[in-house]
Amino acid sequence: MLAITTLPNRSLATPVATDPHPQVRRQMQDTLQLISDALQPERRIVHAGDRIYQAGERFGNLYVLNSGLCKVVGLSADGREQLVALKMRGDWLGFDGIAEGRYACDAVALDTGEVWTIRYDALLAAGASRPMLIRAMHEAMSRALGRDRDSLMSVCTLPAQARVAEFLRTWAEALACSGLRTDLFTLRLTRAEIGNYLGLTLETVSRALSGLACAGLIRFVEKGRREIGISSIAALAAFVRTSLAPAPDLLQ
Amino acid sequence: MLAITTLPNRSLATPVATDPHPQVRRQMQDTLQLISDALQPERRIVHAGDRIYQAGERFGNLYVLNSGLCKVVGLSADGREQLVALKMRGDWLGFDGIAEGRYACDAVALDTGEVWTIRYDALLAAGASRPMLIRAMHEAMSRALGRDRDSLMSVCTLPAQARVAEFLRTWAEALACSGLRTDLFTLRLTRAEIGNYLGLTLETVSRALSGLACAGLIRFVEKGRREIGISSIAALAAFVRTSLAPAPDLLQ
DNA sequence: CGTTCGATTGAGGAAGATCAATTAATGTGG
DNA sequence: CCACATTAATTGATCTTCCTCAATCGAACG
Numbered sequence: 383m384l385a386i387t388t389l390p391n392r393s394l395a396t397p398v399a400t401d402p403h404p405q406v407r408r409q410m411q412d413t414l415q416l417i418s419d420a421l422q423p424e425r426r427i428v429h430a431g432d433r434i435y436q437a438g439e440r441f442g443n444l445y446v447l448n449s450g451l452c453k454v455v456g457l458s459a460d461g462r463e464q465l466v467a468l469k470m471r472g473d474w475l476g477f478d479g480i481a482e483g484r485y486a487c488d489a490v491a492l493d494t495g496e497v498w499t500i501r502y503d504a505l506l507a508a509g510a511s512r513p514m515l516i517r518a519m520h521e522a523m524s525r526a527l528g529r530d531r532d533s534l535m536s537v538c539t540l541p542a543q544a545r546v547a548e549f550l551r552t553w554a555e556a557l558a559c560s561g562l563r564t565d566l567f568t569l570r571l572t573r574a575e576i577g578n579y580l581g582l583t584l585e586t587v588s589r590a591l592s593g594l595a596c597a598g599l600i601r602f603v604e605k606g607r608r609e610i611g612i613s614s615i616a617a618l619a620a621f622v623r624t625s626l627a628p629a630p631d632l633l634q
Numbered sequence: 635m636l637a638i639t640t641l642p643n644r645s646l647a648t649p650v651a652t653d654p655h656p657q658v659r660r661q662m663q664d665t666l667q668l669i670s671d672a673l674q675p676e677r678r679i680v681h682a683g684d685r686i687y688q689a690g691e692r693f694g695n696l697y698v699l700n701s702g703l704c705k706v707v708g709l710s711a712d713g714r715e716q717l718v719a720l721k722m723r724g725d726w727l728g729f730d731g732i733a734e735g736r737y738a739c740d741a742v743a744l745d746t747g748e749v750w751t752i753r754y755d756a757l758l759a760a761g762a763s764r765p766m767l768i769r770a771m772h773e774a775m776s777r778a779l780g781r782d783r784d785s786l787m788s789v790c791t792l793p794a795q796a797r798v799a800e801f802l803r804t805w806a807e808a809l810a811c812s813g814l815r816t817d818l819f820t821l822r823l824t825r826a827e828i829g830n831y832l833g834l835t836l837e838t839v840s841r842a843l844s845g846l847a848c849a850g851l852i853r854f855v856e857k858g859r860r861e862i863g864i865s866s867i868a869a870l871a872a873f874v875r876t877s878l879a880p881a882p883d884l885l886q
Numbered sequence: 887c888g889t890t891c892g893a894t895t896g897a898g899g900a901a902g903a904t905c906a907a908t909t910a911a912t913g914t915g916g
Numbered sequence: 917c918c919a920c921a922t923t924a925a926t927t928g929a930t931c932t933t934c935c936t937c938a939a940t941c942g943a944a945c946g
Binding site (some may be wrong): 774825826836837840841843844859860 | 923939
């Protein structure tokens with residue numbers, strides 16, 4: 383089990399001992415700067431509900447979220463929707479369109495924000511002389527793959543309440559990386575959307591949140607139950623860890 | 635519901651009407667040829683159990699599977715494993731290492747096969763003069779993202795038996811794309827591994843397989859329950875579709 | 887002020903997990 | 917080649933978790 387110590391620090395339930403956020407944040411800034419300088423992307427202000435791209439539409443652009451929040455919704459053949467990812471500042475969108483030449487999902491803004499549009503061809507062309515651009519794109523894609531993996535692991539291995547806790551923890555982490563406050567934030571998603579994302583019903587999500595509030599791990603801010611306060615991210619992480627190792631007797 | 639017709643044909647439960655496999659297969663061949671010509675990758679024969687890369691190891695190489703089968707195993711902080719992907723002919727491995735500079739998973743061969751090793755730096759360098767190389771890599775990454783999405787949707791929306799059916803269907807599809815027979819193949823995974831991949835227990839997987847066999851959708855070949863016969867992939871797809879729309883009364 | 891949408895909470899039921907026993911296949915050493 | 921151990925798979929019986937159905941409440945909006 384020593385191999386664990388060599389894992390990247392993005393692992394499932396690692397409490398954040400030394401705060402890695404400043405450097406992560408700076409790296410994101412640098413990447414945004416690079417894109418801005420090299421490509422002069424078109425900047426567009428989007429509002430909640432605006433569609434950035436749509437399933438079936440011909441692929442041609444990638445998008446970078448400079449601010450705001452965005453959901454990616456997959457469509458199954460029978461017409462039902464599934465929320466498959468959430469995107470925040472510094473994230474790229476549209477990778478799902480490369481393989482088939484058409485986007486496979488809808489990307490919808492959940493909040494007011496700024497989206498940069500990048501022509502894929504232009505990116506490749508510019509990348510020939512500026513390899514860092516291509517590397518930045520690859521890094522974003524790789525991160526997206528890592529998040530997908532984490533989502534799958536959550537859904538496959540965690541019970542309902544821990545799944546919700548892990549969801550909140552991840553969100554808080556992401557906020558921290560953007561330099562936003564993590565102790566208090568607004569869920570831009572309904573219980574139904576969260577449930578859809580986590581493979582739970584809205585009632586179960588509601589109960590899980592109530593349970594976490596009861597346990598003191600989160601608190602609701604008066605006037606509306608969309609505002610969530612998180613006392614300690616580490617405590618949330620610890621809760622996830624305990625839910626998942628009810629009998630740590632054989633280990634170590 | 636017309637939007638469905640504009641979706642890529644990889645959608646969840648679309649029965650394969652016009653067989654797209656020949657052209658997919660040719661495209662894969664072309665890509666492998668391109669990589670082979672442009673990069674002259676080191677070719678390595680691997681056997682079941684061989685590790686292609688390991689979580690924590692410093693990133694530097696990407697790998698392309700020229701033949702064989704491979705599982706990708708994610709490790710959570712508490713030491714438990716989760717099978718997060720299966721890779722087949724033409725698939726790339728190692729993308730998970732780009733973001734953090736270290737691989738985040740183990741990649742383990744499940745079968746004898748040939749793996750090509752590609753230095754990431756060399757790929758980028760060669761890509762400056764051969765943009766198709768970079769595009770091929772992006773296409774592979776995008777496909778990986780699409781598969782992850784499909785996995786998540788399966789796990790989140792399908793009941794146990796349909797999840798197993800969908801798993802088999804996907805596998806058979808992938809075999810078809812490699813030009814292998816789909817009506818009869820060997821599962822290289824134990825029930826426990828399948829369950830781990832699908833978020834089920836091994837008993838549930840076993841029961842689901844028995845149920846599918848009872849329904850005539852699959853059959854076990856004598857002498858060992860690892861050999862699976864699939865009469866009709868379309869029938870499997872139809873079964874998945876019905877499991878998921880128990881009340882199609884409002885539709886249409 | 888009524889309507890609508892989202893959230894909460896409760897009661898009952900079902901899908902799947904857990905526990906346990908049995909069987910089959912594989913491998914090992916005598 | 918056979919007893920024996922080991923690992924994988926099947927099947928059954930219970931139990932837990934989460935889903936389903938339903939009622940209530942609160943907030944936002946016209």
